[in-house]
Amino acid sequence: xxxxxxxxxxxxxxKGSKVWKLRPTEELRQRCDQDHDVALVPExxxxxxxxxxxxxxxxxxxTRLWWHQ
Numbered sequence: 001x002x003x004x005x006x007x008x009x010x011x012x013x014x015k016g017s018k019v020w021k022l023r024p025t026e027e028l029r030q031r032c033d034q035d036h037d038v039a040l041v042p043e044x045x046x047x048x049x050x051x052x053x054x055x056x057x058x059x060x061x062x063t064r065l066w067w068h069q
Contacts, residue, residue, distance in 0.1 A: 008062035013053045020059065021069045023048040028065040 024032075048067075053059050061068065 008060060011059040013055055013057045015055055017052055017054045020051040021048045022051060023067040025065050025067060
């Protein structure tokens with residue numbers, strides 16, 4: 001097998017829809033705060049971001065830096 005270095009995954013929604021619940025890891029929060037002076041805070045004081053993908057949508061995500069469900 002090949003060894004492929006990557007920093008994420010690509011998801012294509014073939015049919016229907018799916019709700020993704022995403023929460024930044026502590027590492028990502030620190031990077032954003034230090035490197036970009038940006039705080040990752042989901043809306044409404046939630047613990048996670050909610051993303052809805054519909055049929056035909058792509059979701060590209062670094063699953064090492066985002067907890068997902």
